[in-house]
Amino acid sequence: MEKIYDCIVIGAGPAGLSASLFLARYLHSTLTFHNNSARNQYAHGVHGFLGHHGISPAQLLARGREEVEEHGGLIEEGCVTKVDRLSDDRFRVTTAGKEQSTSTFEARRLLLATGLRDLTPDCPGFREFYGISVHHCPDCDGYEARDKRIAVLGSGTKTVGFALSLLTWTDRISLITNSESADINAHERARLASFDIQVREQSIAALEGDGPSGHLRGVRFSDGDLLECDSLFFNLGTEPASGLHQMLHCRLDPDCGLVWVDHEQQTSVKGVYAAGDITPKSQLAIVAAAEGAMAAIHIHQSLIPKERKL
Numbered sequence: 001m002e003k004i005y006d007c008i009v010i011g012a013g014p015a016g017l018s019a020s021l022f023l024a025r026y027l028h029s030t031l032t033f034h035n036n037s038a039r040n041q042y043a044h045g046v047h048g049f050l051g052h053h054g055i056s057p058a059q060l061l062a063r064g065r066e067e068v069e070e071h072g073g074l075i076e077e078g079c080v081t082k083v084d085r086l087s088d089d090r091f092r093v094t095t096a097g098k099e100q101s102t103s104t105f106e107a108r109r110l111l112l113a114t115g116l117r118d119l120t121p122d123c124p125g126f127r128e129f130y131g132i133s134v135h136h137c138p139d140c141d142g143y144e145a146r147d148k149r150i151a152v153l154g155s156g157t158k159t160v161g162f163a164l165s166l167l168t169w170t171d172r173i174s175l176i177t178n179s180e181s182a183d184i185n186a187h188e189r190a191r192l193a194s195f196d197i198q199v200r201e202q203s204i205a206a207l208e209g210d211g212p213s214g215h216l217r218g219v220r221f222s223d224g225d226l227l228e229c230d231s232l233f234f235n236l237g238t239e240p241a242s243g244l245h246q247m248l249h250c251r252l253d254p255d256c257g258l259v260w261v262d263h264e265q266q267t268s269v270k271g272v273y274a275a276g277d278i279t280p281k282s283q284l285a286i287v288a289a290a291e292g293a294m295a296a297i298h299i300h301q302s303l304i305p306k307e308r309k310l
């Protein structure tokens with residue numbers, strides 16, 4: 001054990017990097033880990049990030065890493081496999097390196113910014129179109145689908161609401177379930193019908209379109225039918241990218257199952273903060289970055305010695 005960092009940040013997406021930048025600017029010793037699995041790695045461009053609208057995710061993160069390092073923050077690639085709370089003021093982080101080697105690091109504060117993983121459709125063609133004409137987030141990509149023919153993939157009440165939300169941009173919507181039961185009640189079906197949204201429960205054989213450009217032309221069903229569409233939005237859910245919050249026994253938000261935080265971004269475990277997609281707010285890059293900044297401000301406040309406070 002060489003030193004005790006002021007803060008270890010786990011995750012170098014928008015949330016983690018934004019926190020690391022502020023922590024470095026407060027002159028705190030900060031070590032940030034990532035395992036190269038940012039959530040939006042398949043996105044064509046980050047939409048709606050003021051001043052950076054359309055920037056590629058890789059470029060946004062590369063700039064962020066540069067800014068952190070210019071300010072003296074350390075960023076390491078390594079998968080954090082274990083976190084231990086030694087006291088309210090001391091945490092130990094274990095990372096897995098190459099050839100099963102492990103390393104441990106200690107810090108006075110921890111920030112979890114490990115993000116979410118999307119549950120994605122298991123159908124041929126998906127990867128060719130994902131991030132260009134296949135999306136999961138209307139807030140991010142609805143504008144680009146305005147007036148287009150959209151297929152919405154999913155089932156249940158949540159997917160009905162999801163499909164209705166896309167009416168903001170287009171009224172050419174179909175709901176497809178990929179052979180799952182639609183699980184939609186009569187009232188929901190009537191609401192969909194009132195907007196001319198058809199429900200199709202056949203299984204999907206493949207997504208078809210122009211692979212090299214990523215532009216979808218339609219969904220081919222196993223019975224041979226083709227549903228022509230320009231975009232597909234799926235609503236299959238997400239899961240946390242890591243279970244580190246569980247190791248620390250952080251409380252979960254009862255409504256969404258994500259990591260509960262207070263107004264200072266502190267979890268239910270003193271000294272452990274969380275920011276970005278793993279917390280309950282909207283899952284947008286700019287929101288993650290803002291939460292990271294807020295977490296850093298409060299981590300800094302918590303590290304100021306009593307004598308320096310009134």
Ligand SMILES: Cc1cc2nc3c(=O)[nH]c(=O)nc-3n(C[C@H](O)[C@H](O)[C@H](O)COP(=O)(O)OP(=O)(O)OC[C@H]3O[C@@H](n4cnc5c(N)ncnc54)[C@H](O)[C@@H]3O)c2cc1C
Pocket residue numbers: 010011012013014015016033034035036037038039040041042043045046047048049078079080081113114115116118130131136137140141241242275276277278283284285286288
């Ligand atoms: C296809 C797609 C398109 C999107 N488009 C947009 C858009 O246009 N506009 C927009 O605002 N948002 C968009 N989003 C959402 C946006 O990407 C997320 O809101 C944002 O990335 C969340 O940032 P984050 O820092 O919380 O998590 P992430 O960006 O997911 O970063 C998580 C970090 O944690 C690290 N990590 C995870 N587990 C471990 C571990 N055990 N050890 C070490 N490191 C770990 C990862 O390596 C990564 O660095 C899109 C998402 C997707 C999937």
